[in-house]
Amino acid sequence: NEYFNEKIINIRKELPPIGNSCVNETVPIFTDGYLNDFTPCSEEELRQIIQETGIKCAPIDFLPEATVKENIDTLIPLLCKLVNQSLSTGSIDSLKIADVIPTLK
Secondary structure (H helix, E strand, O other): OHHHHHHHHHHHHOOOOOOOOOOOOOOOOOOOOOOOOOOOOOOOHHHHHHHHHOOOOOOOOOHHHOOOOOOHHHHHHHHHHHHHHHHHHOOOOOHHHOOOOOOOO
């Protein structure tokens, strides 16, 4: 979307320069809506990512964190399929649910 590309360019222009910054105007802006070429995630790669980042579940998740941890070996193939399908279609429509809890300051 051209609006967002212009927004990013304008924000970059307003930021103070940083010595040897890796962000500059020559960095291509992603404009394609789909991932046309990617290597599918392997079960082992996903397992490693989960081990490094941990398992975090939100209150709205239908599976509690403890259940996910106990059954991770069973869930890895399903999660891997979900990740690869999401990347290949460029969509996470079925995962767009949020539990917003306002906090008072």
